[in-house]
Amino acid sequence: MPHTPRCKCIDCERVFDSNEVREVGDGLLRLFLAVRLSKRISSNDVICQKCRCQFLNWEKKMEGDFKKFDCLARPDIESVNNDENTVRNDCF
Helix, strand or coil: CCCCCEEECCCCCCEEEHHHCEECCCCHHHHHHHHHHCCCCCCCCEECHHHHHHHHHHHHHCCCCCHHHHHCCHHHHHCCCCCHHHHHHHHC
16 A cells, blocks of 8 residues: 655644645635734645634634635736835835
């Protein structure tokens, strides 16, 4: 029987088998983890089911307040004007 690679949860750092892998993706889960952990999260990072359930419970409590973050399409995000002067003027 071949050895299956082990993965590490980005949130709790628990090691688990590759058959339990859930990628973070580009949606609200990625944003939630980035804010919670105060670090950059890749869409290819993996999360265990326990931590994913914590996110799902939080999302349920928010009653859809953040649904628009899951609906954003990649082309919409890339088309945003990131001119440095515009960004500075918007922030101050």
